[in-house]
Amino acid sequence: MAKVTFREDRCKGCELCTTVCPKHIVQMAKDRLNKKGFHPAEVVKQEECIGCAFCATICPDTVIEVEK
Amino acid sequence: MTKVFTRPEALNDVELHYCPGCTHGIIHRLVAEAIDELGIIGQTIGVASVGCSVFSYNYFGCDMEQAAHGRAPAVATGIKRALPDRVVFTYQGDGDLAAIGTAETVHAASRGENITVIFVNNGVYGMTGGQMAPTTLAGQVTQTSPYGRDVKTQGYPLRVCELLAQTEGAAFLARTAVDNVKHIREAKAAIKKAFTYQLEGRGFSLVEVLSACPTYWALPPAEAMKRLGGEVLDYYPLGVYKDKGAETDEK
Ligand SMILES: Cc1ncc(C[n+]2csc(CCOP(=O)(O)OP(=O)(O)O)c2C)c(N)n1
Numbered sequence: 001m002a003k004v005t006f007r008e009d010r011c012k013g014c015e016l017c018t019t020v021c022p023k024h025i026v027q028m029a030k031d032r033l034n035k036k037g038f039h040p041a042e043v044v045k046q047e048e049c050i051g052c053a054f055c056a057t058i059c060p061d062t063v064i065e066v067e068k
Numbered sequence: 069m070t071k072v073f074t075r076p077e078a079l080n081d082v083e084l085h086y087c088p089g090c091t092h093g094i095i096h097r098l099v100a101e102a103i104d105e106l107g108i109i110g111q112t113i114g115v116a117s118v119g120c121s122v123f124s125y126n127y128f129g130c131d132m133e134q135a136a137h138g139r140a141p142a143v144a145t146g147i148k149r150a151l152p153d154r155v156v157f158t159y160q161g162d163g164d165l166a167a168i169g170t171a172e173t174v175h176a177a178s179r180g181e182n183i184t185v186i187f188v189n190n191g192v193y194g195m196t197g198g199q200m201a202p203t204t205l206a207g208q209v210t211q212t213s214p215y216g217r218d219v220k221t222q223g224y225p226l227r228v229c230e231l232l233a234q235t236e237g238a239a240f241l242a243r244t245a246v247d248n249v250k251h252i253r254e255a256k257a258a259i260k261k262a263f264t265y266q267l268e269g270r271g272f273s274l275v276e277v278l279s280a281c282p283t284y285w286a287l288p289p290a291e292a293m294k295r296l297g298g299e300v301l302d303y304y305p306l307g308v309y310k311d312k313g314a315e316t317d318e319k
């Protein structure tokens with residue numbers, strides 16, 4: 001079991017995290033905007049996360065925390 | 069559950085002003101992780117340069133100084149000579165380091181100044197609006213090369229690691245990139261090695277980090293990463309260009 005947490009208000013919607021997840025469970029939340037005005041990234045199917053931290057490694061704004 | 073990835077302590081908990089997808093943010097974090105892992109935050113002094121990363125003095129949790137455009141290696145030299153027990157690094161863009169600051173860079177390396185340079189090469193002048201830099205690729209369109217860089221009149225892109233490899237004083241020179249997770253991890257290892265060499269008093273170290281400027285490459289961040297991993301890496305090969313430690317330790 002692994003868990004990823006997104007600090008949504010720091011997200012700039014660059015989408016880089018969505019390009020590296022081996023499980024394809026990171027996507028942009030098209031239903032909402034954060035306070036900066038970006039669609040933030042979010043995890044869907046948290047239970048499939050393997051805690052590899054690829055998403056967090058490529059995030060330029062240190063939005064993502066990973067627990068295992 | 070334990071945290072396997074979190075913000076390093078040496079990276080202040082503040083918002084970065086960089087554009088979405090700008091790789092300066094990744095490189096800041098890598099430098100901060102290296103500082104944390106070596107436990108040197110209390111003895112480290114960084115020198116910010118002029119470029120998009122000018123505010124890096126607000127972002128790193130260690131002591132910071134700010135240098136005039138291109139002069140960071142000279143300022144770092146002064147700090148290191150006055151306070152030799154400190155770990156001193158500069159954080160410079162390619163316009164800063166390879167244009168106005170070429171002389172300072174070459175001579176700091178040649179003197180074997182025991183400092184570390186983090187060289188962020190994104191191939192443009194980001195801060196001033198995306199003008200051509202000495203590192204801009206042939207044919208690349210910028211604000212000042214609207215038809216693409218023409219090497220006949222504008223010269224060839226400068227390979228800094230290869231140039232500095234000829235200096236006797238350089239102890240460690242590596243070119244890395246942040247276009248994918250593997251390369252990002254390698255970049256961090258190189259930064260940590262450079263700091264370690266400085267702690268061991270081996271001399272000048274420089275880690276070039278090939279970077280993306282999605283805004284002035286006029287590409288979405290993910291596309292900019294692809295360009296970085298493609299034509300940029302093709303012209304600027306990754307690797308270690310000098311490693312005095314490996315040379316002397318082998319003997
Ligand atoms: C003496 C001087 N000349 C010119 C400038 C204008 N200037 C500011 S930043 C910059 C280049 C920045 O490019 P780079 O170092 O590649 O950093 P980036 O913004 O791309 O990260 C220039 C030419 C200046 N600030 N001072």
Ligand code: SF4
Nearest residue numbers: 021049050052053055
């Ligand atoms: S930690 Fe790995 S598996 Fe989990 S969301 Fe991030 S990239 Fe995907």
Ligand code: SF4
Nearest residue numbers: 011012014015017059
């Ligand atoms: S990489 Fe970071 S800033 Fe970019 S979309 Fe993902 S969480 Fe947001």
Ligand code: SF4
Nearest residue numbers: 086087090120194281
């Ligand atoms: S202009 Fe380029 S280098 Fe500067 S913050 Fe924006 S993306 Fe980064």
Ligand SMILES: [Mg+2]
Nearest residue numbers: 161162192194
């Ligand atoms: Mg630049």
